[in-house]
Amino acid sequence: MxxxxxxxxxxxxxxxxxxxxxxxxxxxxxxxxxxxxxxxxxxxxxxxxxxxxxxxxxxxxxxxxxxxxxxxxxxxxxxxxxxxxxxxAPDEGNMHLLNLIASAAQKDKYLVPLVAGDIRSCFAMTEPHPGAGSDPDALLSSAEKVAGGWRINGHKRFISGADGAAFVIVIVRNAASPNIPAGATMFLVDMINPGVSLGEHVHTIDRAIEGGHPHVHFEDCFVPDEAVLGEPGSGFRYAQVRLGPARLTHCMRWLGLARRSLDLALDRTENRRLFGASMKDLGIVQEMIAQSVIDIETSDAIITKVAEQLESDPKRGSALSSVAKVHCSEAIYRVIDRSMQICGGDGVSDELPLASYLNEVRPFRIYDGSNETHKWAISRRASRARRVEIEGGEQRLDRVLSSVGEG
Structure with a gap:
């Protein structure tokens, strides 16, 4: 194109x-x-x-x-x-992962109908405490290698889109076995598998994801070897392949909603007068609008940078997606919140959709890893990069001094 x-x-x-x-x-x-x-x-x-x-x-x-x-x-x-x-979400992220990792047969069975919109899917990683949440390494669900396939057992929680999904991509821990390293493995599991059952729904304030956020149980769930997505034991690596772009597409979609929210606020300021002046000419309103424009434009800029990185250097792009996720989730919330404030009573009523927009974007500071977890990772990466930079500089200096001494 x-x-x-x-x-x-x-x-x-x-x-x-x-x-x-x-x-x-x-x-x-x-x-x-x-x-x-x-x-x-x-x-x-x-x-x-x-x-x-x-x-x-x-x-x-x-x-x-x-x-x-x-x-x-x-x-x-x-x-x-x-x-x-x-x-x-979660179909968009699953399409991306399947396109990169799935076998030809898996693409025919799962990706083709998913892209066509004939079916929906879900992605199962999160577990009840103390299992995996913001820390994928805490996985408790497991898969055991058995004759002809694998047996999966575990309890997944907050599985977006699971109610009505045709299949699930589930990540579970596996022990070492001949030719298979210990680690995590992803499986493609049909939701009609007798070993899979839906549990209660987790009722949340957002409504955009069809299928809700229910619990999903795997009880002696047998799947054949052909159900393994990618290589056994490589699930954590594949999770990053999926999660980096998925975080960013959340930013993209919700930024569109922030733009609409600002449009609603601008329409309100254009048509209302307060204290003898047009609302758009009041300094305090102008400040709120300007801050919203700044939040939108900075979010747009970092999304663009991360998207380019994900294409040219996926590992670096995935790390930088944490920065985009934190910034955008907080900036978008601020834009919608200011728009509600500008629209007054109508902003918190059903006369305008702004209150429902706020309910949609507020969970994003928790979904895809809490912002606090991402900030922790961002800080660690920054410290590590600085140490490498200093150590590299010291090594270069040692080489220079050594060559001078030899001369």
Missing amino acids: TVQDFDALRTRTREFIRQVVVPSEPRPGQRLDSDTRRQLQTAAKEAHVFAPHAAEEFGGQGVPISHWSPVFQEAGYSPIGASALNCM
Whole structure:
């Protein structure tokens, strides 16, 4: 695709979201129903905006990561836009992982129908305390190698989209066995497998993800060897392949919602007068608008940088995605919160959707690893990089002094 093609897709997406999707939105606080989602996805295919991130060979638009953001932001202008375009979590992250890791047979069985929107999926890593949460290394769920396959046992919690999903990508711990190192392994498991069962739903304030956030139980769940995703024992490495881009696409989508929130606030200031002056001319309002523009533009800039890094240097890009996740989740919340404040009583009522937007973005400071966990990792990486820099400088100085001495 050329730059002109990317721009054309962004324009088509913008028009589709505002003309087709926005009028179909549920009332604030309500969920998108499956029938409406399917109708919107059919319309998105007809408008040639469907699955922008997925490879063309599987039915997507084939947009590379470095160009996802403008399109995802346009989709995110509506809280149901990403679902309409089939680039919503957790399916979008699973498509990315399957495209990179899955075998040809696995792609035919799982990726093709997922990209088409015929099925949904989920990703199961989080567990009840003291199992894996922000720390994946705390995995308690396990898989045992048995004749002809594996037997999985464990309890997963907060598995977004699990209710109604056709399959789950589950990551569990495995012991060492012949030709297989100890570590973690990912499996593709059909949700109709008799060893899989849904538990109670975790009721949260967000509504955008279809299928909720239920518990999922694996009890003597047998899967054949063909269910292993990638190489056994490499699950932690694959998790980073998935989680880095997935964090960033959350930033992209919610930034689109922040832009819409600011638009609602700007419309309010344009049409209201307070204390004998136009609201838009009041200094305190201008300060709030300016700070929101700054939050949006800085978020956009760091998303663009990380997206380029994920394409050129995935390891560095995945590390930098932590910075984007923390900054964007907090900046986007501030934009929506200021917009609510500017809109006064209507901002906290169902007359405007702003309160429901705040409910959608607030969990992002916890989802995909809490911001505090990411800040801890960011700090450690900064300290380590500085130590390496100093040690490298000292080694270079030693070499210079040594060569001088030899002369």
